[in-house]
Amino acid sequence: xxxxxxxxxxxxxxxxxxxxxxxxxxxxxxxxxxxxxxxxxxxxxxxxxxxxxxxxxxxxxxxxxxxxxxxxxxxxxxxxxxxxxxxxxxxxxxxxxxxxxxxxxxxxxxxxxxxxxxxxxxxxxxxxxxxxxxxxxxxxxxxxxxxxxxxxxxxxxxxxxxxxxxxxxxxxxxxxxxxxxxxxxxxxxxxxxxxxxxxxxxxxxxxxxxxxxxxxxxxxxxxxxxxxxxxxxxxxxxxxxxxxxxxxxxxxxxxxxxxxxxxxxxxxxxxxxxxxxxxxxxxxxxxxxxxxxxxxxxxxxxx
Ligand SMILES: Nc1ncnc2c1ncn2[C@@H]1O[C@H](COP(=O)(O)OP(=O)(O)OP(=O)(O)O)[C@@H](O)[C@H]1O
Ligand SMILES: [Mg+2]
Numbered sequence: 001x002x003x004x005x006x007x008x009x010x011x012x013x014x015x016x017x018x019x020x021x022x023x024x025x026x027x028x029x030x031x032x033x034x035x036x037x038x039x040x041x042x043x044x045x046x047x048x049x050x051x052x053x054x055x056x057x058x059x060x061x062x063x064x065x066x067x068x069x070x071x072x073x074x075x076x077x078x079x080x081x082x083x084x085x086x087x088x089x090x091x092x093x094x095x096x097x098x099x100x101x102x103x104x105x106x107x108x109x110x111x112x113x114x115x116x117x118x119x120x121x122x123x124x125x126x127x128x129x130x131x132x133x134x135x136x137x138x139x140x141x142x143x144x145x146x147x148x149x150x151x152x153x154x155x156x157x158x159x160x161x162x163x164x165x166x167x168x169x170x171x172x173x174x175x176x177x178x179x180x181x182x183x184x185x186x187x188x189x190x191x192x193x194x195x196x197x198x199x200x201x202x203x204x205x206x207x208x209x210x211x212x213x214x215x216x217x218x219x220x221x222x223x224x225x226x227x228x229x230x231x232x233x234x235x236x237x238x239x240x241x242x243x244x245x246x247x248x249x250x251x252x253x254x255x256x257x258x259x260x261x262x263x264x265x266x267x268x269x270x271x272x273x274x275x276x277x278x279x280x281x282x283x284x285x286x287x288x289x290x291x292x293x294x295x296x297x298x299x300x301x302x303x
Contacts, residue, residue, distance in 0.1 A: 035198030080145030134161030
């Protein structure tokens with residue numbers, strides 16, 4: 001599989017007073033899962049809709065291998081998208097829903113059965129869409145997106161409504177698709193899930209880019225918000241000493257101290273200088289939720 005690179009350059013969407021997306025630029029690479037993150041109202045859905053030619057940009061471009069979505073000859077074979085569950089015909093069965101899309105797009109009818117099996121919906125194939133649960137609707141949306149066997153998959157909050165087993169299933173599916181060389185761009189608010197899923201991150205707030213890069217780099221760039229865990233039988237005295245050196249110390253049970261504002265080597269040196277006996281000294285990496293909140297702090301989501 002080749003191609004599938006998404007380039008967003010200077011993308012802007014102005015709605016009357018509100019600049020929903022503001023001069024946004026980022027790249028999405030094939031063979032990787034890119035997590036698209038931002039507070040509510042940050043402009044994620046608007047960006048994805050511009051990428052799919054559903055919203056006209058005020059300025060800038062979003063292209064796939066240099067082409068705008070509207071200029072793609074056979075869009076379903078290039079890009080599959082799941083924007084929100086249930087723009088479906090309520091009285092139709094799941095399988096018929098997919099067959100209608102196949103017919104309209106000139107895809108072989110049997111493809112509907114294949115993608116239904118891919119998302120584990122075969123047992124419910126003939127049931128009417130209106131009787132589908134939220135998670136089943138999400139799965140049907142993913143099935144529809146996969147009909148054209150696209151190189152690029154764009155998913156807006158795909159984990160909505162999925163149970164833990166469903167979330168794991170989705171993670172495995174998306175990782176498998178990326179491993180085949182496809183481009184996977186996925187927005188989500190489930191940061192612990194994103195931490196397991198994404199290779200790269202694009203973080204926006206108030207329509208603007210905050211950070212982009214490999215997950216590990218984004219996490220490491222915030223290394224200084226990590227805390228140091230230290231355990232000592234002289235907790236009280238050591239806490240006082242560290243506080244005097246400018247650290248913030250939160251004591252816990254059993255002689256445990258959580259120290260921020262000093263790194264582990266500095267805490268170790270302080271212990272040596274103060275002749276403090278240490279039973280534990282580790283750096284706790286911040287999780288993605290902490291990094292995200294730190295990066296987007298004060299950049300109000302809802303405008
Ligand atoms: N058609 C529209 N007309 C006016 N304002 C709009 C329109 N579509 C979106 N907006 C506004 O643009 C901003 C960005 O919305 P968008 O849906 O892109 O955010 P989001 O990042 O997807 O948020 P969420 O995490 O809640 O899904 C919001 O303030 C929203 O109200
Ligand atoms: Mg949205």
